[in-house]
Structure formats: structure tokens, C-alpha cells
Amino acid sequence: MSALDMVYASGRLHYLGRAMAATCGRAGVRDDKTEGDGATPRGSLRIAALMYRPDRVAPPAPWALPIYLGDLWCDDPAHKSYNQLCRAPLKASHEQMRRADPQYDIVLITDWNWPKARPGAGSAIFMHQWRRPGAPTAGCIAMARPDIRWLASRVAPGTRLIVR
Known part of the structure; x- marks a missing residue:
């Protein structure tokens, strides 16, 4: 582990000497992540995009990169674009990147099961703003708006995120 690594453990995200309250998936942190299980994968991930x-x-x-109208993230393990940014229209199961709520106003995208996705191993482990303080996610890591803004202004592509 390096001083430049982000570390998430027990409801806290640590980076560059700062500790921030953060949440993970509603099913907690797991070693055996699968699509739709609500868990955050344990291990070492890298920041792939912002x-x-x-x-x-x-x-x-x-x-x-800007999020445009029609930007989607495919979460259908049977689709050729599984765990990829796509454009509407898309008949496969997907998540809207341009949401009505502020959760994805800033999104750090990890390399979990990417770029060569294994079907069913889970998609879209993002870091984003939480719905409300302490609210769990579907598997992502979420935090307060000021904290995601602070983090996004300091990380770089390839920054390691260690999930414990």
C-alpha cells in the first residue's frame, strides 16, 4: 500500500491524510461479487474515468468527461456492452448516467470487471454522492457532495482504491 492509495474500510474513506464518511453496498463488502447482489467488491480497484x-x-x-443526455451504463450480463458506457436507445438493462437526482453529478468510475467484463461478475462500481448521509448503495461507494468534489479534484487515472 502506498500513501497515494485510497482506502475504504468500515464506513470511512481515507485519502491524502483525510478521512471521510462513506458508505458501501447494502450487502456490505464481499469477496464473491456478482451482478445485482448489492455488495461492494473487496480488493484493489483502480480509478479508470471521471x-x-x-x-x-x-x-x-x-x-x-461530461455526462450527456442519453449516456447509459449497461448492466445486462448477456449483452455485448456489459459493464460499458453506452448511448440510448439501449434495450438491454442499464442505468441512466444523467440522473434527475444529484448522485451522479460527479462520478469516479473504477476498473471493477473492466475493460473485459466477465458476465455476472458485477458492473459499475462507482464512487459518487450519496442519496442521504449513511445511505447504502447498490454496490458503489458513496459520500457527501463536498467530499466527492474534493476527491475528484485530487485523484488521477490509475489511483488505487483498496476496499477492506
Whole structure:
């Protein structure tokens, strides 16, 4: 482990000497992550991308990509675009990236089961704003808006996230 690693454990995310309250999946942290199980995978992940809503926030970092109308994330293990960013229309099961709520105004995308996804091993482990303080996720790691903004302005592609 390096001083530049993010570490999530027991409801806290640690990075660059700062500890932030954070939540994980409603099923907790698991070694055997599967699609739709509500768990956050234990292990070492890497930050692969950063996306933001340009109609709501300024780019949090120079490498951030805008989330456009029609941006989707495919979560259908049987589809060829499983665990990939896609565009509407998409008949396969998917998640809207441009949400009505602020959860995905800033999204750090990890490399969990990516870029070569194994069907059923789980998709879309993001870091994003939580619904409300302490609310669990479907498997992502969530935190307060000021904390995700702070984090997104400091991480770089490849930053390691260790989930314990």
C-alpha cells in the first residue's frame, strides 16, 4: 500500500491524510461479487474515468468527461456492452448516467470487471454522492457532495482504491 492509495474500510474513506464518511453496498463488502447482489467488491480497484454533469457542476479535474443526455451504463450480463458506457436507445438493462437526482453529478468510475467484463461478475462500481448521509448503495461507494468534489479534484487515472 502506498500513501497515494485510497482506502475504504468500515464506513470511512481515507485519502491524502483525510478521512471521510462513506458508505458501501447494502450487502456490505464481499469477496464473491456478482451482478445485482448489492455488495461492494473487496480488493484493489483502480480509478479508470471521471465523469461530471456539465449542466450542474464545473469539471472537477482536467481529465473529467461530461455526462450527456442519453449516456447509459449497461448492466445486462448477456449483452455485448456489459459493464460499458453506452448511448440510448439501449434495450438491454442499464442505468441512466444523467440522473434527475444529484448522485451522479460527479462520478469516479473504477476498473471493477473492466475493460473485459466477465458476465455476472458485477458492473459499475462507482464512487459518487450519496442519496442521504449513511445511505447504502447498490454496490458503489458513496459520500457527501463536498467530499466527492474534493476527491475528484485530487485523484488521477490509475489511483488505487483498496476496499477492506
